[in-house]
Amino acid sequence: MLRLASTRLPAAFGGLTRRTLATGPASGGSVSDEMIEKLGSLSTQALIDGLWVMGWPGAHIEGARSLAPGQKCAGRAVTLNFVPQRPDIQADKPPGGESPEYEAFELCGPKEVLVMSSVGPWESVGGDIKFLRLKQLGLGGLVTDGSVRDTDEIISYGFPCFSYSTTPRQGPAVMQPWECNGVINCGGVAVRPGDCIVGDQDGVVVVPAAKAEMVYSIAHGREVIEEIVKEELTKNPGPPGRFYPFMSGKIKVDSPLGKLLATKGITPENSNQFEGTANW
Structure with a gap:
């Protein structure tokens, strides 16, 4: 089904007041807990090979590496998209606890993997204070094509974390969280909410929910x-x-x-x- 959204157009559009915009559904389904366990029991290499046999496009999130040795995750994707910083975007973003990033956090638990699309590999998607909440929620894993900071603290939180690298830099100076649970591009791969995300020492693979079986x-x-x-x-x-x-x-x-x-x-x-x- 198409999701329709009405939007008010500015005066520059010749007096048009509303136009209906169409977009496809964000989610392609959701994998069951049982399927998460099954997919998580396999290596990322086996999953990539399976997708390759099916002729599926690339599903390896480039640059996402485990923050600590031996980490492995498997869970349903909760997605968060960051956009480049702009004063008007910062002003329009819901403030405080209503921010898209905190909305995404509260959707997470042991069977979810938070997938965060950064604007660049060295930009920080978060650190110890923000991610303390993810520890409290028992997050199944965090994946980003950007970087994280406060590395020692994040490792001590215990949830698997896969990122391009680590950084001391601040994220808010260059980007803002803008959308929770939309389709995102993370490391060159399309990720939809509900897809199964599997990560291990070799990297992170996105298994489309509709093709998981x-x-x-x-x-x-x-x-x-x-x-x-x-x-x-x-x-x-x-x-x-x-x-x-x-x-x-x-x-x-x-x-x-x-x-x-x-x-x-x-x-x-x-x-x-x-x-x-x-x-x-």
């Missing part, structure tokens, strides 16, 4: 195959090329990989990983 099915199948291949190469060392490719839906039954999988009970009858059996 399919992504999990393909990615999980690939992880199973990779483990079987690694086990075989460990027992019988040799070039791995004989088992490639193992792109879902492309494995031939009579190939070395197809024969290896058959020894593990994986066949076209019980897997969509083989040639001609893909269902997307």
